[in-house]
Amino acid sequence: MADKKNHDEHLEKLMNQLADSVLGLSDEAICAETREVGADPEQEAEPTRLVLRQASKALDNVNERLSNLGHAINPNDWWRGQWGYHNNCLNCGSSVSVTTSTGGMQGEALDGLCLESDQSPIRKWEASRK
């Protein structure tokens, strides 16, 4: 058991140190290392931008879907579960969840229109300042 823990810790330390070492590399050095592996730096880099865009888009999709149904959520009220994030509509209280790995969304808030959303903009703003 102790051996296993040691191997785990050794490997973790090694990989974490290698991860940190990447941050200290100059732009030229990191591109040169990528070329050494036989890859084109530009082509190798773009999928990472795509991953970030997809994560951003996943949240857009949830917000758009909720907005289309008239639900309003406080972005600061998301709380983290084991595999995703959860929130509730401020008006009707129905729930919504986003799965982190897939960007998928679930919850009763997505089942229908919010019936409590008919407020004037000024009133909504004043309520949010309290």
Added chain:
Amino acid sequence: MAHLLSFIDTRPEFEIPNPPNPPEPPLSPTKSINAAPKSALLVENDTSLLNLLKRSFKDEGYVVRTAANSEEGLRLYRDCAPFNVVLIDYCVPPSNEGEIDHCALLQTNAIALAMTIRELNPSQGMIIAAFDYRNASEVPRPSELMHIPLLIDISNFQLRSLLEKIEVDRAIESLTSPELLRLQQFADFRVRGLGRAARGRTCEDLLHEALLRTLIGAEDTRQGRHWNKDVDFVMHLTGAMRSISSCWKRQFTEKEAYLISELPIHDAEGQEQSPLDNVASGHTAADQCLIEKDEEDRVLAIFKDDPEAIQVLQGLLDGLKKNEIMLRYGLGEKQYAAAARRIRVKLLGPRNGGSGGEKHGR
């Protein structure tokens, strides 16, 4: 709804002259986001709403320019662009001359202004304020503007969230290839370091989670990790990834052991049974120990013909810092750097389970 949609394709109330100068290029790179003060253009004719919006933007640190109609908004945009964000009220009038209360015409002008700004600078961050609508599906827009976020609710947190999102999206687009490679390789090594604790997650999952945590949740409730604009975006994301991967590791360890009292089970006749009766030994199986040891040996075996790389690896496996490794093995700065480079290149190579299109960390 159909009658509103029919107005979208009509010509705008004001003619949009050709721009006198070539369009402003999109803002980049990321550093400029941090260096310049943030600026916003608000196009809103309702004074009370305009004051509320101005206050919210100023609270978020923006320098605000305002216009009461779309004509003035366009003139200001041409004179003062680029802005970090432009907010246009969906029902803004074309100009101050004469009263126009035909709702559909007002909408057409807001749409025309948004389209013109989009043509002048396709990456301009914009928000369309549609406070008179209950939900986004009621707000007709041409397909070119569907990606622009709508502000239906004027609450300060909704606006703050949209502004944050616009800045983060711009930072993503401004990332250079070396910065993206740095993020990718950092995520790759962090997930590898987790071993079994990754529980099937990949470096893409780690990046995905880091960005989600940037965009949602509040720092004060420890649920999110908002981007402090004084910190470089790459540094912010690597900090988030470091914290998330450590959290995954902790969660994995916590779930390994359970108290017997936490696992009461009963048989068909309601008799309490020990949960250990049907469970194999809690000790890690010998084959699992071998797998862990094998991974360490496999990494060392890759470098069997490279004694300096073996020395650096052995030092890192022993938890030594760079200077300690150099001292222990008598390596110079250049020798250490070259050996570290060979280690990274070989480990990231596709044949060794690196990021060359393969998933790992499983």
